[in-house]
Amino acid sequence: MSHVTRHSIDTTRYAKCVEVSKRIRWDTDRDVIRGRQFDFGKTFLPDGLSKVARLPFLGAEDRRLYSQVQGRTYANMFALVERFIGAKALEVSRSHWLGDQVALEALVRLTDEELKHQEMFRRLETMMAPGMPTGYRFVPQPNDVAQAVLAASTWAVLALVFDIELFSQAHYRSSIEGQSQIDPLWKDVFLFHWKEESQHAIVDEMEWLREDERLDAAQRDQAVGELIGLVGAVDGIVQVQAEADAQYFTQAAGRAFDGAQTQAIHRAMLEAYRWQYIVSGVQDPRFLEVLGSMINAEQAARINAALAPIVGTLH
DSSP, X not given: OOHHHHTOOOHHHHHHHHHHHHHHOOOIIIIIITTOOOOTTSBSSOHHHHOGGGOTTOOHHHHHHHHHHXXXXXXXXXXXXXXXXXXXXXXXXXXXXXXXXXXXXXXXXXXXXXXXXXXXXXXXXXXXXXXXXXXXXXXXXXXXXXXXXXXXXXXXXXXXXXXXXXXXXXXXXXXXXXXXXXXXXXXXXXXXXXXXXXXXXXXXXXXXXXXXXXXXXXXXXXXXXXXXXXXXXXXXXHHHHHHXXXXXXXXXXXXXXXXXXXXXXXXXXXXXHHIIIIIHHHXXXXXXXXXXXXXOHHHHHHHHHHHHHHHTTOO
């Protein structure tokens, strides 16, 4: 079977992504920050993401701080993941260098936008730091994580990237639901991030499907194993940061929590991060549909078994 017929490129879909990218193009200072600072009297992450409702013993001030701790980690986490997403997009673009130039432009624009997002999230961290209690730590090292992720097969990395692009859209939907008291600047972060990530998800999906066509059954089976490994690695990062953030929150809250409450805070923080950075993407119908079109029943069972301990903690 020739590569030409198997790896057909839907230039029209790539062209649409380019067109939308040009039309919605935004600037961090002009459109998102607009000279504003964060309002520490308001919530940063919406309740649907922070899962603060699982901690009914928290007062209003505690709930607000809890969301702000998670918001700070959210900025750092996206600055981290977008480092390896941009690098992978550049690498994948190589297959289009002397081929479809529209597809190449779509990937170059995606990379440019991911670099912009990285810079925006780094800025948000520097804006939040002075207004929050001392002692916060973001544990993962972005370059170390990126190197570990990029060591996996392209199929596995693109699967993870697609998951991330989709959960960023789920997060935007969460930010515009009924609870609208979140900080206006944070609301705009969710809005503008979503606008470009929506296009990225389309490009990622097309590239993942193209990569899948290159693999034989044995290579795909190995790639499924690597995806499971990547999800486990992300969960490891999530566990470490949730532990650090729970400790920071309990120290910064300015009041004592008993043993049961402290345990509940640690558990809720981990559940929130697992939801934010893994489950809200892998349970997305679009992710399930695309993944399901590539794998067999045995591979699906392996993935579900790997996810079970993560999903099982959420209720």
